[in-house]
Amino acid sequence: PPEERRRQKLFVPRSLADFEDGGAYPEIHVAQYPRHMGNPHLKKKAKASAAGGASTAMVRGAQSTASKAIINVEVDANGEVSYDAIVKGGTNADKKVYSRLEDMKGGEAKQEDIALPTEEEEQAEAEKTQAALQALLSSKTALDKPKGSALQNASTSQNIEEKTQFIRYTPREDAPGYNAAAAPQRVIQMVPAQLDPMMPPKHKHIKAPSGPAEDPVPVLHAPPTKLTKE
Numbered sequence: 561p562p563e564e565r566r567r568q569k570l571f572v573p574r575s576l577a578d579f580e581d582g583g584a585y586p587e588i589h590v591a592q593y594p595r596h597m598g599n600p601h602l603k604k605k606a607k608a609s610a611a612g613g614a615s616t617a618m619v620r621g622a623q624s625t626a627s628k629a630i631i632n633v634e635v636d637a638n639g640e641v642s643y644d645a646i647v648k649g650g651t652n653a654d655k656k657v658y659s660r661l662e663d664m665k666g667g668e669a670k671q672e673d674i675a676l677p678t679e680e681e682e683q684a685e686a687e688k689t690q691a692a693l694q695a696l697l698s699s700k701t702a703l704d705k706p707k708g709s710a711l712q713n714a715s716t717s718q719n720i721e722e723k724t725q726f727i728r729y730t731p732r733e734d735a736p737g738y739n740a741a742a743a744p745q746r747v748i749q750m751v752p753a754q755l756d757p758m759m760p761p762k763h764k765h766i767k768a769p770s771g772p773a774e775d776p777v778p779v780l781h782a783p784p785t786k787l788t789k790e
Contacts, residue, residue: 725750 573579573592584592593599631649636642644659677685727748731738 720751723752 579594631645634642
């Protein structure tokens, strides 16, 4: 039996019973022919049997075992050869296999499924598509625009004349640096300072990490002990 042959130290699969309707054994490094597929010895035996050799009985036995794996030719409704039995056998015996183009075609379509859309539906779909494209373009163009401190720094160089202010004030006599010889009233011109638009921000905001999701586990400490026995 095949089980006893496998228990032997040197197991070489030769007959169809050794494979048990399966494939070759990759761990056995010998020439194997499951179901006699590509077996060159069958052709030699067939030629020898045709010549009237002594191995006629062996060839007939091999041909009879090989014929068990041959699938019968079937004909479909149109009179053509059907090869569905090749893919519907074996492990696909209990499955539904679609092997023809007719199996993939659907039935008759409903009238409401193939009806043309109305003008309101076309307008609504066009607006939805335009809004989606506009959102996509706005997200792409937003990356190319400067933002943050660069815009604020660049705006300081615009409309300087409108932002310029003249302030008149009277200095106090007890103020440090008071000069009595100067005019009693003075005028100061306030101009916004020029800033470099490409200057990086001076303040870096770092987001603090969030706390733990659960309450921390209390750490239990032993009571304090004295260092000496005194």
